[in-house]
Amino acid sequence: MVIVGSAVFGLFIGAIPGLTATMATALLVPVTFYMDPVPAVAAMVTASAMAMFAGDIPSALLRMPGTPASAAYTDDAYALTKKGRAHVALCICLLTSAIGGIFGAIVLSVFAPPLAMIALKFSSFEYFWLCLLGLTTSAFIMQGSPIKGIISLALGLLVSTIGIDAVSGVPRFTFDSSALIGGVSLVPVMIGVFAIAEILRFYAHRDPKLALEQAELKGVFSGQAGILWRQRKAIAQGNILGTIIGIVPGAGADIAAWVSYSLAKKFSKNPQEYGRGSEEGLAAAGAANNAAVSGAYVPALVFGIPGDAITAIVIGVLFMKGVNPGPTIFLNNPATVYGIFMAFILANLLMIPLGWVAIRCGRSILKVKLSILMPIILMFCMVGSFAVDNTITAVGVALAFGVLGNFMEENGIPIAPFVLGIVLCPLVEQNFLTSMMKSGGSLIAFFDRPIAAVLGVITLPIWASPIIAMLRRQNSRSHRV
Missing domain, CATH: 1.20.5 (Single alpha-helices involved in coiled-coils or other helix-helix interfaces)
Incomplete structure (x- = not known):
């Protein structure tokens, strides 16, 4: 009952642009106060997994990613919707998310201790190269002019530097505004460049071709066996890469989805389809984001080191329940550990029928006229932006980046490198400066380990x-x- 209830809750939260899987997990904390450890963690595991998939629903139907991880393949999902294949896009996301989550859960239950030992060997030097490698993948996801792609990436890098330098403590580009000292949050930016920009574009053009009446959500599973078999290599790559990136503390599902999507395009036989409705890109990134959710529990359970924001919340809940994450958890609380493993598998299996229901409920979105739907979505965007840190500044950030996102789209400047720059640049900069301080300015230290x-x-x-x-x-x- 706990798993089913939290699954429905996670689907609802993830389907609203701006309300992330992390937020779904955090909102469940008060509910878990009076639960035993296993159902408490099972609720969070289920809600986060469901929210990851649910973010693909507005991504495919409205080109508005519900969660940051969905942004990597939003253009492909929406392109399939415009071709009348929304059911194909959403079912690929559903099945690959379930497959990725189950794969990550199996890896978690079988290989947790040795994989966590490898993850603990990562210092700032390894993190720097890993993040730089992820930033390099922006070259693979650029559409059209390389110059415009570089401009987009540079804008993302610029925005990521706003706020206090994490190493030196010096404010940068804050213009003496206390509201910008903490930097620009990713969620309001994502809401702006995708959701609000799409709303502005609709009202600017009033293009009747944007109507969704032609999109079909019937026969969701029809032909999916053949699609999954054709994309088996992309799914396998997403499973493995997502789990590995999830195991690395601090990486998370967002980076896993971007890196998997980029590498799939790099080695694809049809890279020209990416951004225009690639089933391969959807399969690779869809599997990676949920595999990363499972992988993040490896360092969390084995060493008590959170793999991402979600596992940080889970660790706090376990401490409240008197369960101490770390090597001794397998000796002192084996029933709890294996209960968590089973919750992962059950949650991802339950994702298929409940996800199917959620996709079919998408019909209600398709029946509403966009002139009525867009103001409602704008209201949710404002609420989602405000909920990030309970400030009006976040709402202003979302609106400002909505204007910027609309300007970039109108001038053919791709959004994907911009978002990737915001996600990865702080990690690259922080780990580079930390490594330089450790090595006394020696670049050779980056190759010593x-x-x-x-x-x-x-x-x-x-x-x-x-x-x-x-x-x-x-x-x-x-x-x-």
């Missing part, structure tokens, strides 16, 4: 590849002359 050296060797050739390609083109031209 084995894992850091491997990540560096992988990342640097990718950065150098455009220069090498340019030199080769110049060399071939000179030989022709």
Whole structure:
């Protein structure tokens, strides 16, 4: 009963733009005060997994990601909806989310201790290379002009520097405003560049082609077996990559979805389809975000180190219940641990029937005229922005970035690199500065540790590849002359 109730709650929260899986988990904390440890954690596990999938529903139907992790493949899901294949997009997201969550749960239950040992070997040097590698993937998700893609990424990097420098404590780009000292929160920015920008675009153009009456949500599972079989490599990549990134403390489902989507496009036989309705991109990223949710529990349970914001809340709840996460939890509370493992599997299995119901309920959205729906969505966007930190400033940030997002769309500047820059730049900067302080300014220290050296060797050739390609083109031209 707890799992079913929290599943419905998670689906509702995740389907509203701006109300994230982390928020769904946090809102359940007061409810779990009088529960035993297993149902308390099961409620949070279920709500977060369901919210991750539910974020794909407005993403596909309205081009408004319900959660930050859904932003990686919003354009593909919405492109399929405009082609009358909304049911295909949503069912791919549903099934791959369930598969990714179950895969991560199996890895969690079987390989938790050894994988957590590897994760603990990550210092600021390894985090720097990992985040830089993730930032490098922006080159793979750029659509159209590379110059416009670079401009988008640069804008994201600029926005991420607003606030106090985490290392030196110096305010940057705050314009003496106390409201900006804490920086710009990701959720209001996401609400702005996707949801509010879409609302502005609708009222600016009043394009009848944007009507959703032609979208179909019938026969949701029809033909899905063939699609999943064709995309089996993308799903496997998303499962593995999402679990690995989830295990690394601080990474999370957002980064897992972006990296998996980008790498799938890099090695795809049809990269031109990405951003225009790629089933492969949906499968890779959809599997990765829920696999990352499960993977984040590996360091949380084994060493008491939160893998993301959700597991940080869960660790706090376990402490309240008298259960101390760490190596001894497997000795002192084995029933609790394996109860949590079973909750993961049950939650992701339950996701399929309840997700199907949620998709069918999407018909009610399709029947409402957009001229009526858009003001309602705008109200939810304002509420979601305000709920991030209970300030009007967050609402202003969402509105401002809505204008910016609309301007970027109108001028063909892609949104994806912009969002990726905001997500990853703070991690790159903080870990770089921390590493430089540790090493006394020596760059050689970035290659002293084995894992850091491997990540560096992988990342640097990718950065150098455009220069090498340019030199080769110049060399071939000179030989022709």
